[in-house]
Amino acid sequence: MASTTPTPRTTANRxxxxxxxxxxxxxxxxxxxHQDYEEAAAEHALTGAQARxxxxxxxxxxxxxxxxxxxxxxxxxxxxxxDRLEARGLVERRPxxxxxxxxxxxxxADGRRMARSLRESLRFAREPLAGxxxxxxxxxxxxxxxxxxx
Amino acid sequence: MASTTPTPRTTANRxxxxxxxxxxxxxxxxxxxHQDYEEAAAEHALTGAQARxxxxxxxxxxxxxxxxxxxxxxxxxxxxxxDRLEARGLVERRPxxxxxxxxxxxxxADGRRMARSLRESLRFAREPLAGxxxxxxxxxxxxxxxxxxx
DNA sequence: TATTGTTATACTCTATAACTATA
DNA sequence: TATAGTTATAGAGTATAACAATA
Numbered sequence: 612m613a614s615t616t617p618t619p620r621t622t623a624n625r626x627x628x629x630x631x632x633x634x635x636x637x638x639x640x641x642x643x644x645h646q647d648y649e650e651a652a653a654e655h656a657l658t659g660a661q662a663r664x665x666x667x668x669x670x671x672x673x674x675x676x677x678x679x680x681x682x683x684x685x686x687x688x689x690x691x692x693x694d695r696l697e698a699r700g701l702v703e704r705r706p707x708x709x710x711x712x713x714x715x716x717x718x719x720a721d722g723r724r725m726a727r728s729l730r731e732s733l734r735f736a737r738e739p740l741a742g743x744x745x746x747x748x749x750x751x752x753x754x755x756x757x758x759x760x761x
Numbered sequence: 762m763a764s765t766t767p768t769p770r771t772t773a774n775r776x777x778x779x780x781x782x783x784x785x786x787x788x789x790x791x792x793x794x795h796q797d798y799e800e801a802a803a804e805h806a807l808t809g810a811q812a813r814x815x816x817x818x819x820x821x822x823x824x825x826x827x828x829x830x831x832x833x834x835x836x837x838x839x840x841x842x843x844d845r846l847e848a849r850g851l852v853e854r855r856p857x858x859x860x861x862x863x864x865x866x867x868x869x870a871d872g873r874r875m876a877r878s879l880r881e882s883l884r885f886a887r888e889p890l891a892g893x894x895x896x897x898x899x900x901x902x903x904x905x906x907x908x909x910x911x
Numbered sequence: 912t913a914t915t916g917t918t919a920t921a922c923t924c925t926a927t928a929a930c931t932a933t934a
Numbered sequence: 935t936a937t938a939g940t941t942a943t944a945g946a947g948t949a950t951a952a953c954a955a956t957a
Binding site for chain 1: 914915916917918919925
């Protein structure tokens with residue numbers, strides 16, 4: 612089926628109706644996912660950035676510099692976000708034994724509890740697949756893999 | 762297949778591996794989509810909020826109040842965003858003949874050009890389906906419809 | 912000299928509350 | 935009285951530039 616061009620197109624070089632609909636659906640899913648995440652964060656008196664940083668630190672402690680890379684922002688911003696989380700006892704700074712310039716941020720026990728509660732309060736992001744059969748989930752998985760690969 | 766519970770689960774009430782993988786894939790797509798959008802906006806010296814507002818106004822002029830509802834923020838914020846876009850000649854405020862309290866925001870010709878350029882510079886958001894066959898796109902469409910419905 | 916984290920600065924987004932002009 | 939838009943204010947995220955401590 613016309614596989615020389617990346618995406619099927621009609622005459623005027625516009626995506627075909629099927630592709631257009633899928634793009635729109637993805638946009639809706641993205642919006643729902645994000646809204647869900649922000650609301651869950653707000654319910655815990657966290658901003659989106661704070662929730663993302665805390666979730667990252669629950670996987671593993673990270674130096675400030677690495678945090679900035681993961682969050683795709685400048686290192687100077689991470690200082691403030693960690694400051695606010697540290698003031699609430701959710702995160703702490705630890706020295707790095709091998710390099711005294713480095714400060715490693717880590718989630719505290721309270722921080723991990725908060726992150727777990729946050730994760731559990733994500734409705735759409737956690738249960739987006741409630742309406743799908745196993746076959747549909749397999750198809751969705753394969754399509755998403757294809758998107759991220761392509 | 763096991764359709765009494767919303768989502769298949771293993772013993773400890775945790776989602777099964779397939780569901781977990783799909784959730785993770787959706788998260789990655791959401792992240793890519795958003796990053797793509799923000800970068801495209803930045804390339805045009807727009808913030809994300811400005812780009813979203815401008816894109817909305819390219820579909821139809823809207824009263825300030827309605828804009829706030831669409832952007833899911835307070836009306837007072839819209840004032841500033843429209844101010845900055847208006848200062849750059851991308852948006853204008855028009856009076857509403859039927860209600861003198863209302864100001865209708867509308868994209869200018871320059872604003873529409875900017876929005877079109879913005880739309881065209883979205884790589885992943887515009888061409889997320891490059892790697893998928895028609896059959897995969899149909900499967901993806903159906904799965905996404907099911908997600909948003911369920 | 913280069914790197915890590917921080918500070919200082921400026922801008923934008925955000926919500927809240929008070930204000931104005933209409934209705 | 936109620937509504938549309940604005941202003942004032944304060945907190946948070948963001949990028950840039952300059953800085954101290956360390957490598």
